[in-house]
Amino acid sequence: MQTPTVLHDQFSSSEAQDARERESAREILAWSQVDIRLVTDTGAIEKDWRRLEAMNRNSLHQGYDWCRAWGQALGRRQIAIEGRIGERSAFILPLEIVPKAGIRVAAFPGDHYNNLNTGLFDPALGQPDAQMVQTISRAISRALRPVADLMVLDCVPLVWRGGQHPLAGLATIENQNHSFQLPLFANFDATIEQLNFKTRRKKFRAQTRKLEAIGGYDHFVPETPDEKHALLDTFFRQKSERLKLFGLPDVFEASEIRNFFHRLLDAPTNGTDSPLVLHSIRLKGEHAGHIAAIAGLSRKGDHVICQFSSIDETICPEASPGELLFWTMIEQSCHKGAAIFDFGVGDQLYKRSWCTQETVLHDLLVPVTLKGRVAKPLLTLSTRMKAAIKGNPRLYAFAQKLRSKAHAG
Template structure:
């Protein structure tokens, strides 16, 4: 553990109990390897803290166990009590050491764990102390790269918002469910959507019947995840996109995450699927948060039936969320036409790029330039459509069609 005092730079303090010692300024920072003791403390902190789904202790433990991540827990304490805690992993990329949210590109809508009593954001002094603590504990880290952060979560402002460096290139879209399902539909061409849903049900029956599945056992998880990985590989291959779900350790992570989740009384992560004529044709992976549902990923079978399984899963998931009193359904990061057909909430997330070395400052400049370039392309509908066509063409796929996955 490295504990950096607020009044001194890179000054280590120690206590016999291994906890961070308070400083004269009323705060301290400690950085610990994510061993069992640190993870247990993080889990205890998160029991009452506000945090996003990718900062859930189950997500953090599952990723570390499945991937063997080089992980650490950085905590800012105020007046001797933990206030903000960051679960990070250190990765090597192109000769650089990067500390990022655990889960990499799979971690979206990030919001670091923050205690209920921590009502103000990280101060400049605390941010400097955090930077110093990370550098002292891990000199091999060149850049702290915290991407896709939500500016607000569960009514709280992001405690790291003062560290915002650049706007994330991808928008996050969600649906306001606060008025109930009927009211939500009335704002989004409800008559057409209800008609489409009824038509789907008829087509399902004509094809041989359907079954909506929610994973409740280990066997269910294995069945749905196996199908998801196969469908996603086919989809990404057609689109010419690198399959981020292909690595064996990533697949092991998701299997463990949802397997451990079904063993909990109120699973924070759930898998659903739609089976038509005995064939699994669509899968949703979702996280359940305090007042909403986040669709983390989905995959659909493209075949001769052309039954839009994604629409059916979205429709039923929102209907169930409303029945449970949820306030929003979040489609997560990514701007697609099928999301726009539902959504009325748009979140512009931010990235934090905090260099700890001269190499880190170089990488920060390159990352910021790239982020702005990507955002410029994606904000131009014509240019973005052309980019997707070119990408699919290189992969040998067909022209991308409007889809619901």
């Protein structure tokens, strides 16, 4: 199994998108001209929001439909910090206010169900120097003062798609989690060659033969609303049973979280772009209709992110249906012009077996009030402790045992 290369910047934008964004960036927007304000009616900036979310470097997790689905499902009011130059929106930071330990935290909607966050920035914005970064920080703090004590932008790559994040100077601490990606090529064989082509191909053929021996399978992608929502409910059952098997809490158990993902299924698509599409391995023959593996993919531009996955090993577990599903989805993504297959945050063996790149993420903390200034070092210490535990196999195993016992109790 290869070890992913740890990089802060491993992917550039697609050539066509690069050309469009370079064209729009010929006129450099100066940060000194940006007027930063608090927006309490996010519907009023939908047009600007959708224009900025289309930019290649901006994460799909700050997309309008993603944030709206989250807010509606959890009943949370959303706001935004917007930077404008005249009539033009230069950047938008979608936020929600979440109370934590007695302080009001302004954070990206989506919580830890987001895999990578950037905010939304016009590519024409120049890169601010250190002094300007502090000026921006103070302006954001002033704008948020009526509603928040601390702004926490988590899981932000300081460099992404060939460019440095405009607010990289506000990076407070490295997040305890990294994210993992596989670069894609139009030629699927060239993509798999990054992962030891002969071994992977041999494994795929063996998996296929094992399933063919019990009647075969198909790659099932539901098309009707009823099929989509039924398959998502199957995922929730599968995941719950799998987590219970390992004594871990079900992070999808809450009805609000399930509602969020059901809403994403109903969100509009744009060509190949979609907030959520379900894929599965469905058995044929004597086990016809049995769903052996499920995954949910999101796509924006040439960036595909796996949001979740599950397996059911009650039938032919030796065929590794989860591995087979990833093979199938990655092959399809190559053929459909994607450049990145993103396995998201969290260090797991199956991700390392597929990925050649590892992206370092940071948290950006901006105190707004005295409470926020007191809370900032405490949150930083908490992140360091989590990172230390995850970096020590023995400590992490012990922490997982305690977590299992607490959940069982």
